[in-house]
Amino acid sequence: MKDHPGLSLQQVPVLTDADAWSQWYAFCRDALHCPDFFVARAPKREAIMQAYYMGDTGSQRELIAEHLVANQKFHDQLTASLARSELVMSKLDAGVVVYLCAGMDFGLELATMAGLNGTLFLVDYAESVVADLKRELAKHRDSFPNAQVLHTPVHLVADELARHGVLLGMVDAVVAIRGLHRVPNEERVLTLASVKSLLKPEGILAITELFENDRPQDRPASPGAWHWHTLSYQTHLQPMRLVHDSGPVLENQDDKCRLLVFQ
Numbered sequence: 001m002k003d004h005p006g007l008s009l010q011q012v013p014v015l016t017d018a019d020a021w022s023q024w025y026a027f028c029r030d031a032l033h034c035p036d037f038f039v040a041r042a043p044k045r046e047a048i049m050q051a052y053y054m055g056d057t058g059s060q061r062e063l064i065a066e067h068l069v070a071n072q073k074f075h076d077q078l079t080a081s082l083a084r085s086e087l088v089m090s091k092l093d094a095g096v097v098v099y100l101c102a103g104m105d106f107g108l109e110l111a112t113m114a115g116l117n118g119t120l121f122l123v124d125y126a127e128s129v130v131a132d133l134k135r136e137l138a139k140h141r142d143s144f145p146n147a148q149v150l151h152t153p154v155h156l157v158a159d160e161l162a163r164h165g166v167l168l169g170m171v172d173a174v175v176a177i178r179g180l181h182r183v184p185n186e187e188r189v190l191t192l193a194s195v196k197s198l199l200k201p202e203g204i205l206a207i208t209e210l211f212e213n214d215r216p217q218d219r220p221a222s223p224g225a226w227h228w229h230t231l232s233y234q235t236h237l238q239p240m241r242l243v244h245d246s247g248p249v250l251e252n253q254d255d256k257c258r259l260l261v262f263q
């Protein structure tokens with residue numbers, strides 16, 4: 001794991017495996033020409049790498065096409081679910097919004113929701129992802145003048161925000177989509193504590209992922225993912241309260257995800 005200037009890595013160990021994310025993302029972008037594939041589940045990642053290295057372009061194309069359809073479905077369902085919640089929309093619209101584990105998906109949608117008067121921080125720690133996110137945002141600078149990318153592990157996000165003038169108690173909404181379950185337990189606990197301090201008293205945290213209570217017994221946990229029960233989030237986020245639970249209705253490549261909103 002590389003050290004980055006300005007981050008207090010000695011005080012709090014960086015637990016994220018950002019280099020692995022960077023390599024996988026660069027492979028999807030450069031070898032597969034399909035950056036969207038990088039959110040694929042582990043079995044599909046293995047299958048496509050095998051097809052790629054065996055030169056089986058037919059299977060490769062088929063797997064990618066299948067994945068893109070499934071990912072788009074998740075995307076549409078989640079966008080509709082966010083849009084249906086007045087509370088979520090009121091915080092995303094013109095507020096200070098932090099998108100944790102941003103990756104390459106949903107950033108532009110959140111920037112659109114934040115609008116010209118809002119401020120959006122996209123947080124990721126994988127170097128290739130951060131470089132591409134910055135490039136992508138630069139193309140839309142006129143539409144989203146207040147969207148910025150922060151290169152930091154999520155548990156140190158408060159330090160990084162402070163460098164951009166956003167202090168504790170100044171954030172309207174924190175969003176995490178298919179992200180927090182990738183953050184190791186110890187780092188996740190630190191991150192949730194930090195989110196609580198960053199939010200305004202009425203601020204919200206919106207989490208969407210596969211929760212342990214929705215994971216079928218025959219669906220193994222992916223390597224590099226630690227699925228939490230929704231109750232674990234409730235415990236760690238106290239005194240915030242769970243104010244919205246969509247139920248396991250968001251289909252992410254066969255996984256049933258939920259949207260939880262804490263306030």
Ligand SMILES: C[S@@+](CC[C@H](N)C(=O)[O-])C[C@H]1O[C@@H](n2cnc3c(N)ncnc32)[C@H](O)[C@@H]1O
Binds near residue numbers: 102106152155182
């Ligand atoms: C599965 S992708 C999800 C991306 C996007 N949110 C989506 O739904 O398409 C997880 C992202 O989280 C980032 N990530 C994982 N652990 C992280 C950590 N501890 N700190 C910051 N970013 C992290 C990875 O680099 C990756 O871009």
